Amino acid sequence: MDDLELLINGMKYSGWTSLGVTRAVDAATTAFTATLTERWEGGENQSSQIEPWPILPGDTCEVRLAGFRMVVGYVDIFKPSFSANDHSINIQGRDKVADLVDCSAVHSPDEWKNIDLLRFAKALAAPFGVTVSADVDVGAPFPVCKLQQGETAFKAIERYARQRKVLLMPDGAGGLLITRAGVRRAVTSLIQGENILDASGTIDHSQRFSSYLVKGQAAYSPDSTGETEAHIEGGVSDSGIKRYRPMLLVAETGGTASSLKDRATWEANSRIGKSAAASITVQGWRQSPGGDLWEPGMLVYVRSSWLRMDGMMLIRQVTYERGEDGTTSKLEIVSPQAFDPEPPDGKDAKKGKKGSRNIWAEAIPEEDRIK
Structure with missing residues (x-):
């Protein structure tokens, strides 16, 4: 065992x-x-x-x-x-990454120029003895990375990670990994009546908005006017929310109109994806006897008529447990849209049987829906 x-x-x-x-x-x-x-x-x-x-x-x-x-x-x-x-x-x-989460970023100097996300993260993590690696492209260097007084080291790294639409998670060896979700797929599906012990779902639109607008300021450039640098913005919409519900955000960092649109896209997708969530419990810690563990970040096919779910979903969190109920894994499932780097597809809500809305499909990107 x-x-x-x-x-x-x-x-x-x-x-x-x-x-x-x-x-x-x-x-x-x-x-x-x-x-x-x-x-x-x-x-x-x-x-x-x-x-x-x-x-x-x-x-x-x-x-x-x-x-x-x-x-x-x-x-x-x-x-x-x-x-x-x-x-x-x-x-x-x-x-070890807990120290990045708990402790303030105290660094001199507190500003870096022309530095990419990986180098910036390594600079902040080094005093804590935490290594940083990346299994995805971290994107172009930032013109300026600057600490905010009192913020933790992790929050500082996360501010710039959002601009590159990447995630930060432990690597299992005491280090921090810069990655994206959905790179791997589970070999085992989650099927009602077969390997799902129990499940529950939540559809919550209270934190979704009809539009997302991010405003900020660009770094100084001799090729632009002060007015242009002081007023830049980027935005996206969520067609699944029909009534007027705007959200205005101030960019955590400077940037361009394109980078602010990316930030708005991240906010919209995160809220759309997490609006459709489920908790599914399965027997054991592995996908099959002697096989791989269930792991966060994996795409997994889920079919459950009681949850009204049929499509590819994303494992956001896994809790491995052993107690009086035996050895189980509790999988927290969300739509892949939650961590999609592309803008919302903007398509109208899909219709289910008898004209009812398919509330799960609204949060699942078109390419991940079962045809």
Whole structure:
């Protein structure tokens, strides 16, 4: 059976009674929680645990799930508890990228010129001992990258990542990965009546808007007028929202009309895609016995009449769990539109049977719908 391996300060601990590891394509860190009875009986060739384990917040840790490395980071929380009949501990932690999320970006100088996203991210991550890599093209260099007072290192990197329409997620080895969703496809489909244990869905248009306009200022150029530099904008619309619901955003960074339209596209697609979400639980951590793990960022075909879903969806988050209900994976599913770098297709809402609106298809790009 696949198991959790937890190493604290290089020492392996086992005997866990319940555990959970959560990874998401749009979350900077991978988090874990594990609980066990501290005085547990040893198995074959193992002695019983007698002395309290020397684990404290700040200790280095590594978490492996089914042999795959998931977390290289630190213990955040250590919670011992006991009663007359029970003595247990709970450990919670995150990977190294958590320091980028928690800590302010303190750097001198606080401004870089003609630097691309990867080099900028490496400069901010280096003091924390966090490596940065990319498996996609990070785009052209920015004319200027400047820190905002008080922002975290991750927020600074994320501001510029949005301009290049890329995602930031842990690489499993304690580093930060610049990537895009939907590069890989799951080999196993999610089918109601076959491998879906339980599921629920949500359609929520409260955070969608009819138009998205991003305004900003461009960096100085001797070839343009001050008026032009001070007033640039870019926008897109969402035809799925019929009534007047505008959203105006101020660009986090300077740029061009084209880059501001890209920023508006990212905002629109994110909200369209996440308006159609589902939570699906399957047995085990792997797609098939001995196969690959379910992983965030994968495209997966989902067919469920009860969810009214039939098409390619995107795994946004995976929570690997083991407890009283056995070994399961909870998959948080959204439309691929949530992380699509292209503008919304602007087509009218699709019609379902008997003229009803197909609320899932509205959030699924045309090329990912099942014909």
